[in-house]
Every structure is written in C-alpha cells, then in structure tokens.
Amino acid sequence: MATVTLLPAVRSNAASRYPFNTQEMKSPDDGPSAPTQFDGSFAIRDVIPGSYYVLAEKEGYVSPIRLPFGTISSLSKEEQDSLPTLLTTITVIANRATNVEISLPKGAAISGRVRFDDGLPDTEASVSVLHKDKSGKWVPYCPVFNYYMQTGGDGTDDRGDFRIPGLPAGEYLLSVSLEDWGSNYSIDIYYGDVTRLKDTKSIKVKDGEESSGNNIVIPLGKLHSVSGTVISAETGEKVMAEFVQLHDADDDSTVAGTSAIVGQGEFRFPYVPEGKYTLKACGLVMDLHRNGVNPAREYEGASQPVIVHGDMSGVTIQVKPKLPAAAAAAQ
Numbered sequence: 001m002a003t004v005t006l007l008p009a010v011r012s013n014a015a016s017r018y019p020f021n022t023q024e025m026k027s028p029d030d031g032p033s034a035p036t037q038f039d040g041s042f043a044i045r046d047v048i049p050g051s052y053y054v055l056a057e058k059e060g061y062v063s064p065i066r067l068p069f070g071t072i073s074s075l076s077k078e079e080q081d082s083l084p085t086l087l088t089t090i091t092v093i094a095n096r097a098t099n100v101e102i103s104l105p106k107g108a109a110i111s112g113r114v115r116f117d118d119g120l121p122d123t124e125a126s127v128s129v130l131h132k133d134k135s136g137k138w139v140p141y142c143p144v145f146n147y148y149m150q151t152g153g154d155g156t157d158d159r160g161d162f163r164i165p166g167l168p169a170g171e172y173l174l175s176v177s178l179e180d181w182g183s184n185y186s187i188d189i190y191y192g193d194v195t196r197l198k199d200t201k202s203i204k205v206k207d208g209e210e211s212s213g214n215n216i217v218i219p220l221g222k223l224h225s226v227s228g229t230v231i232s233a234e235t236g237e238k239v240m241a242e243f244v245q246l247h248d249a250d251d252d253s254t255v256a257g258t259s260a261i262v263g264q265g266e267f268r269f270p271y272v273p274e275g276k277y278t279l280k281a282c283g284l285v286m287d288l289h290r291n292g293v294n295p296a297r298e299y300e301g302a303s304q305p306v307i308v309h310g311d312m313s314g315v316t317i318q319v320k321p322k323l324p325a326a327a328a329a330a331q
Contacts, residue, residue, distance in 0.1 A: 002058035002104065004042045005033040007072055009051035009089055049094045053087040054102060060165040061104040062207075107166035108205035112191075112214035114160045114176050117221050121160030122176065127216075128188075129164055130173040138173055138197060169207045173200055176216055178223075180270045184261045187271050193217045195255065195273045196248065220271075224308055227268040228315030230281045232299070238265025239299055239319055242283025249276035249305065272308050279304045281317045298322040 008031060031052070036042040057063045064086040065079060072080060092098050110129070114122040131141040156162045174191040190200035191214055205211050230241045244267040246255045255277065256269065262281075285299040299319040306315060 001038065002036045002040070002042075002056050002061070003033050004036060004044070004102070005055045005057070006031040006044060006047065007053040007055060007083075007087075009053055009083075047092050049092050051089060051091050053083055053089055054100055055087055056102045056104055058104055060107055060109070062107040062166060062168045063104065106208040108169060108207065108209045108211065109163055109165040110167065110172060110174065110203055110205065110214055111161070111163035111210070111212045112174070112216065114156050114162065114216045114218070116218045121158065122156060122218060123158055123160060124155040125160070125162075125176050126155045127162045127164065128175045128177070129167070130175065131170055141167070141172065167205060169205060169209075171202045171204045173197075173202055174214060174216060175200075176218070178218055178271055185256060185268075185270060187223075187256050187273075189216060189218050191216055193219055197253075198251075219273075223271040223273055224311045225268060225270050226272050226279075226306065226308060226312045226315060227266070228279075228313065228317065229265050230262060230267065230285070230317045230319060231265070232287075233318040233320050237287070239281075239285060239287060240265055241267075241281040241285045241301075241317075241319070243281075244317070245280045245282060246272065247278045247280060247303075249278050252278070274309050275307075277306050277308060279306055279315065279317055281319055285319055285322075 032044055032047070034042045034044045036056075055063065055065065065075070065083070072083070075083075088100060088102055090098050090100050112127075114125050114127065116122060129141045130138045133139045175188045177186045177188055179186040187195060188197075189195060190197060191203065192199065192201040193216065194200055203211055203214055226246075230239045230244065231237060232239050241262045244262050246269055247253065248255055255272075267279075280301065280303045282301040285301060287296045298321070300322050302317055302319045304315065304317045306312065
C-alpha cells in the first residue's frame with residue numbers, strides 16, 4: 001500500500017518530448033506511478049528504455065527525498081545532484097522485465113493535544129512541525145505526505161488530539177497558530193506553552209519512535225488586546241498605514257505571524273502576551289481619502305515602544321511626512 005514512482009535519470013530539454021508513453025504528463029520530469037499490493041509488489045508497464053530513479057512513498061514511512069509536486073524540477077539543484085546517492089537507479093531494457101526491491105524505514109511520530117487554558121480543546125487546529133536546516137535555522141518541516149492529508153484535512157480532532165507520523169530521526173519543534181480572521185492577525189503558540197521561538201522546548205525522536213504527550217496549552221487568560229491609531233505628527237489626523245507590526249523589544253523579531261492590517265488609520269492586536277514590544281507602522285503610509293480636495297501625502301514609517309501588562313487602547317504611532325526626493329538628497 002505504498003506508491004512507487006519512476007523519475008527519469010536523464011531529463012529531456014524538449015518540452016514536447018515525454019519520457020513515458022503510458023499517460024499524459026504536464027512536464028518532461030513527470031513519471032508514472034503505481035500502488036503496491038498488500039504483499040508490497042508493484043508493476044509499471046510500457047516504460048520506454050532508459051535509466052530511472054525509483055521513489056517509494058508511504059504515509060508514516062521515511063522516503064529518501066520529498067517530492068511535493070511529483071517532479072524532479074520541484075527540487076533544488078543541490079537535491080537534484082544528490083539523487084544518485086539517495087535513490088535506487090535502474091536501467092530499463094527493451095522487451096525485458098526489470099526487477100527492483102526498495103526498503104522504506106518506519107518513521108517516528110509525535111502526538112499530543114492542543115487545548116485552551118480553561119481546559120476546552122482547540123479543534124481543527126493545524127499543528128506545525130519545525131526542524132533545523134543546514135544553517136541551523138528552525139524552518140517548517142514538509143513531509144512527503146502533507147499533514148492535512150494525514151489528518152483527513154481537519155487538523156486536531158474533537159478532543160484537540162494530533163499525531164504527526166513519518167518523521168526522520170531528529171529534533172523538532174511544535175507550534176499552533178491562534179488566529180483572528182477579523183483583524184487578519186495570528187500569533188504562534190509553541191510547545192512549552194510559550195509565544196516566543198527562543199523559549200520553546202524541542203522534541204527529540206529516534207527512528208520509528210513514538211513520542212506522545214506533547215501537549216500545547218494556549219494561554220488565553222494571559223493574552224491581551226492592543227489597539228490604537230496611526231496619526232500625522234503635524235496635524236494629528238489619522239493616517240492609513242499598509243501594515244502595523246508587533247516586534248519583540250529585545251531582538252526585534254516579529255511576534256505576530258502576520259501583520260495587522262490598518263483600516264481607517266486604526267489597528268488592533270487581539271492576542272498579545274505580556275512583555276515589552278515595538279509597534280511599527282510600515283509599508284505604504286499615506287493620508288486617508290480627502291475627497292479629492294488635496295492630494296494624498298506619503299509618510300515615513302515609524303515605531304512606538306509599548307509595555308503590555310493588560311488590555312491597552314488609545315495607543316498612537318506618530319508619522320512624519322516623507323520628504324521629496326530632492327529635499328531628502330540635500331539632507
């Protein structure tokens with residue numbers, strides 16, 4: 001019950017020339033695939049002679065490469081160069097059957113529950129997995145089988161439970177997004193019930209190991225709303241900013257997963273942990289519509305420090321008009 005795909009070891013540069021004649025394909029890199037039977041056997045027929053890589057994939061197992069779009073061209077150049085050492089290579093000869101055996105190791109799994117601090121489960125929540133890239137930076141891990149496919153597209157179940165299988169041995173982080181669609185705002189809650197990446201706890205798993213009980217509690221009772229306006233330092237009138245961002249005062253990292261979009265010069269962050277922050281008005285900053293009497297003016301971006309220890313309203317960010325290019329160059 002796995003899926004086996006053939007990928008051409010030598011690709012054609014001719015867009016109209018396909019390496020297989022068994023099906024219509026959108027790219028010269030596409031290859032036919034076949035499911036394996038209950039005994040693991042498979043057959044792919046009518047393959048044009050040549051050299052191919054054999055890729056096997058199955059939910060809960062670890063494949064040598066991740067091929068999210070089913071084509072070699074979806075891989076980076078470095079990944080393409082490493083294919084001969086990662087995948088089994090076969091040579092198909094005309095009018096002969098080619099046999100190959102492939103082993104897939106069982107992947108590790110991380111499971112747990114997401115709930116709010118009042119005990120209620122967070123249902124249909126998408127739990128993200130992060131791992132370190134080659135530079136040591138934490139980045140999203142994309143398994144062969146998308147997490148939504150693994151959970152039927154529903155995220156956490158009615159109890160807030162999740163299980164992410166098919167992970168290679170290694171060290172991982174977990175996070176879940178708390179979102180407010182009305183203000184286009186979200187904030188990540190990490191394993192360890194913290195809101196900053198630097199404070200989270202990692203999870204280490206071995207080959208085939210099941211790591212359970214990795215629960216995430218969303219501390220709603222400790223999150224506060226911060227709202228206010230962007231105004232002109234000259235006139236005190238409201239000014240429309242494309243974005244207002246919330247940054248950590250210590251390292252200037254963006255706390256919110258997305259920026260709060262300003263409407264009519266006003267902004268609101270519904271879920272902010274206690275701490276020191278910098279509010280930044282950025283992007284296109286300009287006057288609100290002035291009924292065509294006066295032309296709109298652009299403003300420089302600006303920032304405002306805030307200390308959050310409860311709900312805050314009436315916060316203002318003052319912006320100054322942007323100088324004409326000639327005046328700015330003279331200064």
